[in-house]
Amino acid sequence: MAKVLGYARVSTDSQDVYLQVSALKKAGAESVIDEVASGVSMSGRGRLKMLLGILSEGDTLLCTRIDRLARSVLDLQSIVRDLQAGGVTLRCTEQQIDTSSAAGKCFLDMLGVFAEFETNLRKERQLEGIEKAKSKGVYKGRVPTAQRQKDEILKLHQKGYTVKEIVSELSVSKSSIYRILSASKVS
Structure with missing residues (x-):
């Protein structure tokens, strides 16, 4: 029997998946897998990978928005390609995405491009902010380990x-240790 399984994701522990889980259950998800992880890449997304592994032909993967599934067009296309190869449909509750139709597939690709664009804009603004803070002497970056x-x-x-022995004891690279010893004029 075909299943409708939901996937909810937030990026940080300070965010809550409650609204997503609630919306997915209301839309017919039998169960919802939630995860706290960045959507920028697939690394660190074990719960999504597990969910993708249990979906089978005729099932539906339900998300609130595609940016919950992926923020990279490449990752999104890879996920959708794997779902389609397995006969699984992707639907989103807040966007007109239903990969069982040609229009839904087209809309999915367009939204994927915009999700990645938004991520890239955020990175650019962050880098601009860091450069501005550095020019004012406010931001100095993290002290190397x-x-x-x-x-x-x-x-x-x-x-x-x-x-x-120091490398083994502290898990610091040899080159870092030599650099510190050299700077401290220790032989």
Whole structure:
């Protein structure tokens, strides 16, 4: 018997999937898989991969919007291609997407382009903001991991640890350790 399974996603723990889950159940989802993960790529999306693995021919994958499924046109097309190959339909509750029709497929592709465009615009604005903050001296970036462990690296070296032992102890690269030792004029 064909199933209607829902997928809800938010990007951060501070966001809530409740509204998505509620809308999907109201639209007929028998169960909903939810996930906290970025939609920019498929990495770190184990629950989506699991859901895609249990869908079978005649089933429907239900989302509220396609940007919940993917924010990359390439990933979206890959997911849709896999769904179609398995005889699974994709439907969205807030957008006129139903891959069982030609118009629905066309609309899906157009929305995918806009979702990726929105992501790229957000990245550009973020980089502009960082550059502006850097020019004002406000943003200095994150301190490299090895620099945060500089004192510990120097202490271990003074105790007679070899660079190889420090690498093993602190999980810091050899080149970072040599750079810190060189900057501290320690041999």
